[in-house]
Amino acid sequence: xxxxxxxxxxxxxxxxxxxxxxxxxxxxxxxxxxxxxxxxxxxxxxxxxxxxxxxxxxxxxxxxxxxxxxxxxxxxxxxxxxxxxxxxxxxxxxxxxxxxxxxxxxxxxxxxxxxxxxxxxxxxxxxxxxxxxxxxxxxxxxxxxxxxxxxxxxxxxxxxxxxxxxxxxxxxxxxxxxxxxxxxxxxxxxxxxxxxxxxxxxxxxxxxxxxxxxxxxxxxxxxxxxxxxxxxxxxxxxxxxxxxxxxxxxxxxxxxxxxxxxxxxxxxxxxxxxxxxxxxxxxxxxxxxxxxxxx
Amino acid sequence: xxxxxxxxxxxxxxxxxxxxxxxxxxxxxxxxxxxxxxxxxxxxxxxxxxxxxxxxxxxxxxxxxxxxxxxxxxxxxxxxxxxxxxxxxxxxxxxxxxxxxxxxxxxxxxxxxxxxxxxxxxxxxxxxxxxxxxxxxxxxxxxxxxxxxxxxxxxxxxxxxxxxxxxxxxxxxxxxxxxxxxxxxxxxxxxxxxxxxxxxxxxxxxxxxxxxxxxxxxxxxxxxxxxxxxxxxxxxxxxxxxxxxxxxxxxxxxxxxxxxxxxxxxxxxxxx
Numbered sequence: 001x002x003x004x005x006x007x008x009x010x011x012x013x014x015x016x017x018x019x020x021x022x023x024x025x026x027x028x029x030x031x032x033x034x035x036x037x038x039x040x041x042x043x044x045x046x047x048x049x050x051x052x053x054x055x056x057x058x059x060x061x062x063x064x065x066x067x068x069x070x071x072x073x074x075x076x077x078x079x080x081x082x083x084x085x086x087x088x089x090x091x092x093x094x095x096x097x098x099x100x101x102x103x104x105x106x107x108x109x110x111x112x113x114x115x116x117x118x119x120x121x122x123x124x125x126x127x128x129x130x131x132x133x134x135x136x137x138x139x140x141x142x143x144x145x146x147x148x149x150x151x152x153x154x155x156x157x158x159x160x161x162x163x164x165x166x167x168x169x170x171x172x173x174x175x176x177x178x179x180x181x182x183x184x185x186x187x188x189x190x191x192x193x194x195x196x197x198x199x200x201x202x203x204x205x206x207x208x209x210x211x212x213x214x215x216x217x218x219x220x221x222x223x224x225x226x227x228x229x230x231x232x233x234x235x236x237x238x239x240x241x242x243x244x245x246x247x248x249x250x251x252x253x254x255x256x257x258x259x260x261x262x263x264x265x266x267x268x269x270x271x272x273x274x275x276x277x278x279x280x281x282x283x284x285x286x287x288x289x290x291x292x293x294x295x
Numbered sequence: 296x297x298x299x300x301x302x303x304x305x306x307x308x309x310x311x312x313x314x315x316x317x318x319x320x321x322x323x324x325x326x327x328x329x330x331x332x333x334x335x336x337x338x339x340x341x342x343x344x345x346x347x348x349x350x351x352x353x354x355x356x357x358x359x360x361x362x363x364x365x366x367x368x369x370x371x372x373x374x375x376x377x378x379x380x381x382x383x384x385x386x387x388x389x390x391x392x393x394x395x396x397x398x399x400x401x402x403x404x405x406x407x408x409x410x411x412x413x414x415x416x417x418x419x420x421x422x423x424x425x426x427x428x429x430x431x432x433x434x435x436x437x438x439x440x441x442x443x444x445x446x447x448x449x450x451x452x453x454x455x456x457x458x459x460x461x462x463x464x465x466x467x468x469x470x471x472x473x474x475x476x477x478x479x480x481x482x483x484x485x486x487x488x489x490x491x492x493x494x495x496x497x498x499x500x501x502x503x504x505x506x507x508x509x510x511x512x513x514x515x516x517x518x519x520x521x522x523x524x525x526x527x528x529x530x531x532x533x534x535x536x537x538x539x540x541x542x543x544x545x546x547x548x549x550x551x552x553x554x555x556x557x558x559x560x561x562x563x564x565x566x567x
Contacts, residue, residue: 251359
């Protein structure tokens, strides 16, 4: 067997596996659309997206997912608000400030958060955080936006932290050295040189963290409270889209309007996460660091 | 050599016999309501222990799914926590399926509150207004001055449908109600929250929550059977036509003395 023939076979094998995964993905998307589209024969897209009532089993049913969309965005927004400082600052600490010994411990510990099954986090939110929030702030319920946001933030921190750290790590050494050579202190170097040069990577990290939060199901199913109404305060319950799908799919009769409506909700979620990923991709390309400062 | 041959032949026969025995094992598929599921599982286990040649495959996908499967002939027995709707019966008839109803147990839908809540009796009317979001404070129904947190099952549950029919009289549950995905989750939520009210099948009532009387009547086997407890509902199994063979054997077991004892053990109300 000649070397070039071997090379050809190896190439073909890789191609086969790569196209298999792409094909599977395409089939899943096609299935999602096939099962979701039929609802729009009965419910106009506008009413589906912006209808304020979600009563899928009532007669006559109403399929308005606006409260669910609002719920998804609110918990994602607030979890990002919590997760970004935690994730980015921990990344800066680990990559620039921490002594090697601390780094060795801190990095795996943060990554361990990603390894925690979401149902464990959800359970923690349900039996520990919810009663605590309720007692501390004297609320009618601890299953609310704040609880869900904290739990989702914990899930997003490892994503944000590790991608940000990669970005910080890949800032060329010459930048730092130039900065120190000009007499800048360590904190000045970090804040004025390293973080700005890594900003595209950090933004990507934030957006991917948000995508993770908006698609997360188990946690919001367990701790968001599940009220399909537009919230009036941060301590109200909400019902994000993934929670709705997970809670109702089991008992929605196969190929009924309700079933199709849940798949259509899945399509909306698909587009949202797709949009997040496209934005992340765009940012990382647009602000890519080109060339380093070497002479 | 001769003995070897005989031995081989004997072994072959044994295998063949074992093979046919395995083939003869009859499989009955049971699908439907998650409320009925614990009864289905416990009775199936007991039944299979007594009848090793019958294999029962039980799964819960909701009453609607079970009935759909019966109509599509993919299941022999559909568990349901509600009666079949008119459209479902019509659809079944049009596909040549003749659904036969078997009442197997009774379930009392019990309102529950936190054990520290002084309210211990509510009328149907009060429950209805609470779930519609029109009564929002416990003091309006004789409790402390606290907001009411309404906990409900999610909209696709058969329990939710029963509650909506028997308590809300077709009005909508307030969108501010917290929706929980299972009866267990409702118990968990109410036991942790002194503001909350929820509803569950009587099989799920335990010490962590307080069962509320409805119209002055406590939920138990006696009141559910004589109809004085107003939110009782029968649980069903449906078959296509009158059951025959192993299916009939299993259903008779469930409806019989032993099966009904299991129903009782699972916390539901037996039919006799």
